[in-house]
Amino acid sequence: MTDIFAKHQGLREAYEGLTAASPRNPFEVVIERPISASVGIIEGRETLLFGTxxxxxxxxxxxxxxxAVETAETMGVGTTGSRIANGTFGxxxxxxxxxxxxxxRKHCMVFSTGYQANLGTISALVNKDDVLLLDADSHASIYDGAKLSGAQVIRxxxxxxxxxxKRLARLKDHTGAKLIIAEGIYSMTGNVAPLDKFVDIKTRHGAYLMADEAHSFGVLGAHGRGVAEMQDCEDGIDFVVGTFSKSLGTVGGYCVTNHDGVDxxxxxxxxxxxxxSLPPEIIAATMAALEDMxxxxxxxxxxxxxAARLHAGLQxxxxxxxxxxSPVVAVTLETVDQAVGFWNALLENGVYVNLSLPPATPDNRPLLRCSVMAAHSPEEIDRAVAVFGEVARHFGL
Incomplete structure (x- = not known):
């Protein structure tokens, strides 16, 4: 019988090599319990959370x-069905x-996860007769939505x-729809997109523009509507997609638009x-968090x-x-071994960040990805910076 996992042999070897060289598996870190938004127990120690x-x-x-508690007690803990069956509650x-x-906006669709928001929105908007223009650093959920749609993809x-x-100009004779997709804040690097410039371009070329504001919703703009609000170009964004699992602290996703095609x-x-569909207690918690925000x-x-304090401190x-x-602050290193060792040393010294490795990173270089919070105190940020500095000196960086 053919081994069904044989196709993953290269992945297995890379994974085993990584975990063998590390005292802990970086993909299976357990936060045993949160003490607060900024501190949790990891490996029995109080640890500063800079990767959540x-x-x-x-x-x-x-x-x-x-x-959430009140709603679970009165409405139960699940819907047991999809939105088009029995899963739409008031x-x-x-x-x-x-x-x-x-x-x-006039319309909104709520999805069960942020990943599904991208998957479901993209695959519903375009098909094989259309063209998607994607920023090369787009999130995996955007690429997966593109695959599900069947549309031609141009990066x-x-x-x-x-x-x-330049790429849109080559499509001047294309008869199908053209949809540009960009993110507000890019999750790996913290880079902010020039959405205002993209709006000008899409208008000149008769394209649509979708912005994934997952990491900028609640973060940027006078009211927290994201990069489009900050750059004063909201009216030029056709579809805004995002998630509840970042700024609102729950789970789920959404698409908002003024186009009359949501039904x-x-x-x-x-x-x-x-x-x-999302359980009622999650919906209730999300609405409360939105009001809190x-x-x-x-x-x-x-x-x-x-964010400015951490960014300046690390530099x-x-x-x-x-x-x-931005609230995503990524430290770029040169080798995977260096990054794994650095990440382990940070955790051993009470600072948890995300270890991001190629091929999931831009330029195929490893990152130590930090996400800062409003809940962090200046002292916690300074402590994290001090630990980064100590570890960097240890590794001769």
């Missing part, structure tokens, strides 16, 4: 916790209305309006049609201050970070 994407600290929102429609109002250089326009999307988006704009101010100790100051 919990940008506003709202995973610990008292309002969200209370809403709470789902209420959340969609609140998100549409927040984003100043343009990361954050490069000139390259995008059709609900009938042809397979990830929406064939997945159980809207009522506490000071969280965004504190988050930006903390001061001689480490290479991205050029943009």
């Amino acid at each position: 994407n919990n940008y506003l600290g709202l995973s610990q929102s008292k309002k969200a916790i209370e809403a 709470l789902h429609r209420k959340l969609e209305a609140k998100l549409a109002e927040f984003f100043r 343009f250089r990361h954050n490069d309006p000139v390259d995008l326009e 059709l999307m609900r009938l042809c988006s397979r990830p929406y049609m064939f997945t159980a 809207q009522g506490r704009p000071e969280l965004r101010t504190k988050l930006q201050e903390n 001061k100790v001689g480490l290479k970070t991205g050029e943009h100051v």
Whole structure:
């Protein structure tokens, strides 16, 4: 019998080589319990959490916790069906209305995860007769949505309006739809997209533009609507997709738009049609976290201050970070062995970050990816920077 896993032999060898050289498996770190948004117990030790994407600290929102408990007690813990079967509760429609109002859009679809939001939106919007123009550093969920759609995929250089326009110009005789997809903040590097320039380009070339604001929702803009709000180009974005699992601290995803085709999307988006809907307690917690976010704009101010403090601190100790100051701060290293050793030393000294390895990283270089929170104190950030500096000196960096 043919070994069904034989096709993964190369992956197996790489995985075994990585785990053999590391005192712990970097892909199976267990946060035994959170003490607060910024501190958790890992390996029995209190550890600073700088790898959770919990940008506003709202995973610990008292309002969200209370809403979840009350709703679970009154409505149960699940829907047991998809949105087009028995899985649409009044709470789902209420959340969609609140998100549409927040984003100043006419329509909203809520998905069970952020991954499914990209998968379901992209595959519902385009097909084999259409063209997708994707930023080369797009998230895996965007590429998977492109595969599911069957559309022709053209990649343009990361954050490069000139390259995008050049590729669009070659499509002037294409009769199908053209959909550009970019992210607000890129999850690996923290780079911020020039969405305002992309809006100008898509308008000149008769294309549509979708922005994935997963890591910028709640983070950027005067009201937390993301990069498009910050760059004053919201009206030029046709579709905004994002997730609840970052700034709102729960789980789920959404697509908001002014285009009158959402009801059709609900009938042809397979990830929406064939997945159980979000449980009522998660919907309730998400709405409470959204209200918390809207009522506490000071969280965004504190988050930006903390992001600048961490970014400057890591550069001061001689480490290479991205050029943009955002809540994602990535330290670039040269070799996988170096990155694995550095990551282990950080954890042993009480700082947890994400270890990101090729081929999932830009330029195929390993990253130590930090995500800062509004909940971090200046002292916690300074402690993390000090540990980074000590480890860097140990490794001769």
